[in-house]
Amino acid sequence: MKRxxxxxxxxSKKESRLRSGLFPKVALIVYLLLLMLPIYWLINLSxxxxxxxMSHMALWPHHPTLEKYFFxxxxxxxxxxxxxxxxxxxxxxIISVTVALPxxxxxxxxxxxxxxxxxxxxxTNLMAPASVYAMPFFNLYYAVGLFDTxxxxxxxxxxxxxxxxxxxxxxxIGGVPREIDEAAAIDGYSFPHFFVRIFLPLIANGIGVTxxxxxxxxxxxxxxxxTLTATNALPFAAVMTRSYSASGMDWTLLAxxxxxxxxxxxxxxxxxxxxxxxxxxxxxx
Amino acid sequence: MIEKPxxxxxxxxxxxxxxxxxxxxLLPMMTVVNYSVQDSMGANNFFWNGDAWFRAVLDPTTDIGxxxxxxxxxxxxxxxxxxxxQVPLGIAVALCLPRKGWAVGPCLVIIALPxxxxxxxxxxxxxxFARADIGLFGAAINWLGIPFNxxxxxxxxxCTIVIIDVWHWTPLVILLSYAGLRAIPDAFYxxxxxxxxxxxxxxxxxxxxxLQKVLVIAVLLRxxxxxxxxxxxxxxxxxxxxxxxxxxxxxxxxxxxxxxxxGNAAAMSLxxxxxxxxLCYIFYTIMTQLDRRRDA
Numbered sequence: 001m002k003r004x005x006x007x008x009x010x011x012s013k014k015e016s017r018l019r020s021g022l023f024p025k026v027a028l029i030v031y032l033l034l035l036m037l038p039i040y041w042l043i044n045l046s047x048x049x050x051x052x053x054m055s056h057m058a059l060w061p062h063h064p065t066l067e068k069y070f071f072x073x074x075x076x077x078x079x080x081x082x083x084x085x086x087x088x089x090x091x092x093x094i095i096s097v098t099v100a101l102p103x104x105x106x107x108x109x110x111x112x113x114x115x116x117x118x119x120x121x122x123x124t125n126l127m128a129p130a131s132v133y134a135m136p137f138f139n140l141y142y143a144v145g146l147f148d149t150x151x152x153x154x155x156x157x158x159x160x161x162x163x164x165x166x167x168x169x170x171x172x173i174g175g176v177p178r179e180i181d182e183a184a185a186i187d188g189y190s191f192p193h194f195f196v197r198i199f200l201p202l203i204a205n206g207i208g209v210t211x212x213x214x215x216x217x218x219x220x221x222x223x224x225x226x227t228l229t230a231t232n233a234l235p236f237a238a239v240m241t242r243s244y245s246a247s248g249m250d251w252t253l254l255a256x257x258x259x260x261x262x263x264x265x266x267x268x269x270x271x272x273x274x275x276x277x278x279x280x281x282x283x284x285x
Numbered sequence: 286m287i288e289k290p291x292x293x294x295x296x297x298x299x300x301x302x303x304x305x306x307x308x309x310x311l312l313p314m315m316t317v318v319n320y321s322v323q324d325s326m327g328a329n330n331f332f333w334n335g336d337a338w339f340r341a342v343l344d345p346t347t348d349i350g351x352x353x354x355x356x357x358x359x360x361x362x363x364x365x366x367x368x369x370x371q372v373p374l375g376i377a378v379a380l381c382l383p384r385k386g387w388a389v390g391p392c393l394v395i396i397a398l399p400x401x402x403x404x405x406x407x408x409x410x411x412x413x414f415a416r417a418d419i420g421l422f423g424a425a426i427n428w429l430g431i432p433f434n435x436x437x438x439x440x441x442x443x444c445t446i447v448i449i450d451v452w453h454w455t456p457l458v459i460l461l462s463y464a465g466l467r468a469i470p471d472a473f474y475x476x477x478x479x480x481x482x483x484x485x486x487x488x489x490x491x492x493x494x495x496l497q498k499v500l501v502i503a504v505l506l507r508x509x510x511x512x513x514x515x516x517x518x519x520x521x522x523x524x525x526x527x528x529x530x531x532x533x534x535x536x537x538x539x540x541x542x543x544x545x546x547x548g549n550a551a552a553m554s555l556x557x558x559x560x561x562x563x564l565c566y567i568f569y570t571i572m573t574q575l576d577r578r579r580d581a
Contacts, residue, residue: 024380024381025381027377027378027381028378028381028382028392031378031381032392032395032396034452035395035396035398035399035452035456036395036398037414037421037422038399038410038411038414038422038452039398039399039402039410041410041413041414041420041421042406042409042410045413053413053419054419055419056419057418057419057420057421057424059421095305099301099302099305100302102298102299102301103298103299103301103302105298106295106296106298106299107299109289109290109295110289110290110291110292110295111289111290111291111292112291112292112293112294112295112296113293113296115295118299118303120566120569122302122306123505123565123569124558124562124565125306125310126506126509127509127512127513127558127561127562127565128310128313128314128558129513129515129533129534129537129554129557129558130513130515131513131515131534131535131537131538132317132534132537132538132541132550132554132557132558133313133314133317135316135541135542136312136313136314136316136317137309137313139312139313139316140309140312140313140316155305155308155309156309158305158306158308158309159306159309159310162302162305162306163302163306164506166302167502168502171498171499171502209464216400216401219401219403220400220401220402220403220404221404222403222404222405222516223515223516236403237403237405237406240405240406241405251413254406254409255409255410257406258402258403258406258409258410261402261403261406262398262401262402264401265397265398265400265401265402266394266397266398266401268401269393269394269397269398269401270390270394273389273390273393273394274390276393276460276463276464276467277385277389277390277393277463277464277467278464278467279463279464279465279466279467279468279469280464280465280467280468280499281464281465281468281469281495281496281498281499282465282498282499282502
C-alpha cells in the first residue's frame, strides 16, 4: 500500500507533541522530586542533633551542625572501613569484568556442548538468597584462610557479579557484527591480539556499563560483606551496624554515614552517564 | 538468523568464569544440601534423616509447612505487585527523559542515586521517613486523612515495603529502558512519521520490541531481588506487625539462626531456591522465545 506524502505541518505538530510536549517534562520533574525526598530527608537528619530528630518533625534543619561528619572523617575506624569497602568493590569489579569478557564472547559467538544450560546455570547463582548462604560462606572462607580479608568479600561477590557481567556483556557483544571477527582472522590476527586490540575497543561502552553494575551491586551488598569480616577488613556498613548498639541509636551519625556512602556511587554513575546516554539495546538493533 | 559455528574449544573461554563461580557456589550449596538430609543430636553428631524435612516443609498441615506456604504466598504477592508497578513506571519515566542536552547527565545521576545506597541505609532512611510523628512520609499520608502506621498496621507496613522497593529499584528499569530507547535509530521514527503513526503505535510497534532484551534483564533481576528481599523489611518492619511482612528470606533466617532448626531451614531454602529458579526459567524461556520468533 502506498501512502501519499503527509502535509508537513501535521507531521511537525505530531513531532513536537511526541518529543517536546509539556506533559513529559512535568511528569519527569514530579518523579525526580519524589525520588529525591527520602534522600533529602537523610541529609536533613544528618544535620540535626539526635534530641531534635526524635522530638519533632522539621522540614529543614533549624540549627544545622556538621559535627558528625567531622567525627566520621576524623575517626580512623570509619576512614579505614571506607577504604576497605572501596578496595573490595574495585577488586571485585576488575575480576568480574575480566573473567566475564571471554566467556560472554564464547556464549555469543559459538555454540558448544551444554552452552544453553551453562548460561542458565550461571544465572541461577543470582537467585541464591544471601541470607541462606551466609553461614556456609563463613565456613568456606574461614577454611581457606581468607576470612577477614578484602579478598574474601571480593571473591564472594563474584558469585552474583560474574554471572551478571556475562549476561550484560553477551548482549553488547551481540551488537558487534560477526564480519569484524572474520575480517580480523583473514588479516592474520591471533585470537588474543584481535580480542584485546580490536574487539575490546568496540565494546568499550558495554564494559563501562557492566563495570557500573558490578560496582553498584558489590557496594550495596552487606550481608556477605559483614559475615566474612571481623576487624581487619571491616566494611563501612558493618561499622554502621555497630554504632546501633553502642549507646542507643545515634541517628545523626547513621544519617551522616549514609550520606557519605552515596558519594562513590554518584561519582561512578557520573563517569558512565555517557555510556548509558549513548544507548544499548543488547543485541542486534 | 545465521547459525553460530560449533566449537567446543569455546569451553576454554568460559573456564575462568566457571572456576570463580564454582569456588563460591559449590561448597556453600553442598553444606545446605547436607543439612537438609540430616538431623543432629547436638555436638556435631549428625545422622541421615532422608526426605523428612522436605516432606514437613511441603505439607501445609504441619507447623513449618503452613509457615512456608504463608510466606511463599506473601512473597509472590509482593513480587508481582512490585513488578507491576516498577516495569510500566520505569518505561514511562524513561520515555519522559530528555534525549539529549545538558539535562541528561544530571537526570541520570539523580535517578541512579537510590540504587547506590547500601541496603541497610535504605532501611534506616525509611525507618524514620515513614514514621507518622517525625517522618515526612508518614506525616504526609496521615495529613491526607489516610490512617497510616507502619509498625502497628499490617496494611501500612506492607504498602511501605512496596513503596520502598519501588523507590529503590524503579531506577534500574529506567536506566535499562532509557539505554534501550536511545539505541533505536532515528530511521525508525522517521518511517513512523511518514506512516503518520500514532504515539501509541510507535510505542507498541517500534519501542517496545526494541526494548525486549534490556527488559528481560530488568524483569528477571527485579523478580529475583524482590523474591529474595531481606534487608529492607528486616530493618524497617522486622517482618511485622505479626507476620505481615515476613517474606521468605526473613522467615528462613528466623528459623535457621533464631530457632537453630537447621534441617527445616535447609530443606526450606532448597525448595525456595528451586521455586525461584523455576519461575525465572519460565520467564526467561518465554521472553527469549518471543525474541527468536520475531527474528525468524
